[in-house]
Amino acid sequence: xxxxxxxxxxxxxxxxxxxxxxxxxxxxxxxxxxxxxxxxxxxxxxxxxxxxxxxxxxxxxxxxxxxxxxxxxxx
Numbered sequence: 001x002x003x004x005x006x007x008x009x010x011x012x013x014x015x016x017x018x019x020x021x022x023x024x025x026x027x028x029x030x031x032x033x034x035x036x037x038x039x040x041x042x043x044x045x046x047x048x049x050x051x052x053x054x055x056x057x058x059x060x061x062x063x064x065x066x067x068x069x070x071x072x073x074x075x
Contacts, residue, residue, distance in 0.1 A: 004028075 006028065008016070016024055051059070 016022070049056075
């Protein structure tokens with residue numbers, strides 16, 4: 001098995017150190033695996049898409065504007 005070093009902020013490291021019963025390597029492995037699955041899934045969708053990059057950017061802009069408008073109304 002390969003070894004990977006990960007940098008975390010000092011305050012996060014202190015909190016992690018306080019939780020001696022947690023296997024942080026296992027937590028990281030699961031997080032890396034989940035992220036890889038998400039990216040592979042999205043790449044699969046993108047490969048089948050008929051949208052151009054310009055179309056995708058426009059759709060993203062509209063979604064962001066719509067979400068921002070929705071949350072502006074929340075106090």
